[in-house]
Amino acid sequence: MTVDPEFLHSQNDDAVNGQLMKRATYAAVGIALILIAIKSFAYFATNSVAMLSTLVDSMLDLAASAINLFAVRQSLVPADRDHRFGHGKAEALAGLFQSAIITGSAVFLLFQAGERLLNPKPVYASDVGIIVMVVSIVLTIGLVLYQRYVISRTRSVAISADSLHYVGDVLINGGVILALILDTVFHWRFADGMFGILIALVLIFSAWKIIRTSFADLMDEELGDEERENIKTIVLQQPGVLGIHDLRTRRSGQQVFIQMHIDMDGSISLRDAHTISDAVEARLMAEYPEAEAIVHQDPLHIDNSRNDED
Template sequence: MTDNNEKPDLNKHGGENGKLMRSATYASVTVAIILICIKLMAYLSTNSVAILSTLVDSLLDMVASVINLVAVRHALVPADHDHRFGHGKAEALAGLFQSAIIAGSGVFLVFQASERLLNPKALDSSNMGIAVMVVSIVLTLFLVTYQRYVIRKTRSVAISADSLHYVGDVLINGSVIIALVLGGVFHWVYADGLFAIGIALFLLFSSWKIIRASFSDLMDEELDDGERTRIIDLVKAHPGVLGIHDLRTRRSGQQVFIQMHLDMDGSMSLHEAHKISDDVEQQLMTEFPEAEAIIHQDPIHEAAPSP
């Protein structure tokens, strides 16, 4: 393992990432509260279940964002005596809780939309509803843009899931505008219920994606093939490494854990083998700043060439 004085200083890196992740969660909660207020006024004015569905979705956004805020703060707590691998899986646990809430709301909206299809009603004040949806889209796009910036810097699982949900909100709000135009302008009374069902199905689909991502983290799924290939190529590029085997990887929140066995010339000294391992770990930490590597050295005794 690399000596502490040879490792890159990741405390500053982690601190900057933590500030970005926290600011993204605060922004998410703030936007959700604003959207709840304006959508509530729009629903009371229009009596549209499509707007009701987006209001429910914004309520869930706030709940999910608050959960993310708490999960991110806990996940950023450094490893301690009782949690030697850190607290990163708090993000995945929060994701499972979010997915349960989102799935429940999707089922609720299916029932509400079905009732509206059976008993269609004309929409009122569609212009106000459209204006509210446009404002919602603009606010959400600003939030998603900032979240994408944070994701590029931190690769946070929690922020990625939250951003995906808000991207869905943009699509949902756009579909509500269409429903309001069809119902309020063209007097197609079934548009409201049909689009509400579409939104409910989208919520259920989003819930399933969050469940998959959370289980991937909780079940210690390997990094994707591209990242594993990068690790193997980087390790093999070192002239002192003859081969690599038993590569194991997993992700836990921000943290990535890498384990491997390196094949080295069995005739070299322990000091030389340790130095090569340090060099490899240093390169891995440069390529994957959030990683922690555990390297085992295996001596290889090559047969002497034939005379």
């Protein structure tokens, strides 16, 4: 029995990508725990509501990353009898949970920051707060760079959602540093509350982006126009393919599903038609290793009006 080398290569890629995704979730949970510890110390030292905001944000990061850890492990479970298309949508569901947690906490922060804006209080030990924020920024940037690498390899929705709010954390931590400087050096007592509100709004915006990405996956949204055009180009490059229509695509986790009808000369044999469609699938798999392609063959002479419409 001969094993297809391309199949083995695809299986290897899937295993490597799965390990990368798991490591990214472990790294996110670990960094979140470290940030919570140092920010808790900084909050009690400074009495800053902006610092409280970033502490709550890190607690959210921990909750979201923990959900991601479970979702990624679940999404990597192979297809089974009850889940023929795999478990990829677990990533999108995790994204919705993340967005709900983030939105609720952002509303809480709005009330806290609003109260501090109405009743300003001095900030203490700003140097401690600034040092903690700089350390937080360095750790978060390192995590985001690693997540970006994993996303480039896996296109994981869950890791992308996780990375979105860690990118926001870098901006948030920078805002806290600015709020501490304005309060301590320039005695702008309103800076702490104002930056708390801005941070809450950033969190709400991040939650919306996660919701949009998750719904696109759950609602089986088509791949982007550029990717669809690329698929058509790949298919039409195959000798024997005269046209393509009824192209349907969707993404579930890191897996892509592609369905289409291809037009071929109606006078060729069934064996030749099957060989051509297999070649089309091989071309698509070479470009999209995570894809599952279903190709239906249409003899062109039955309907000469066919064209490349979707």
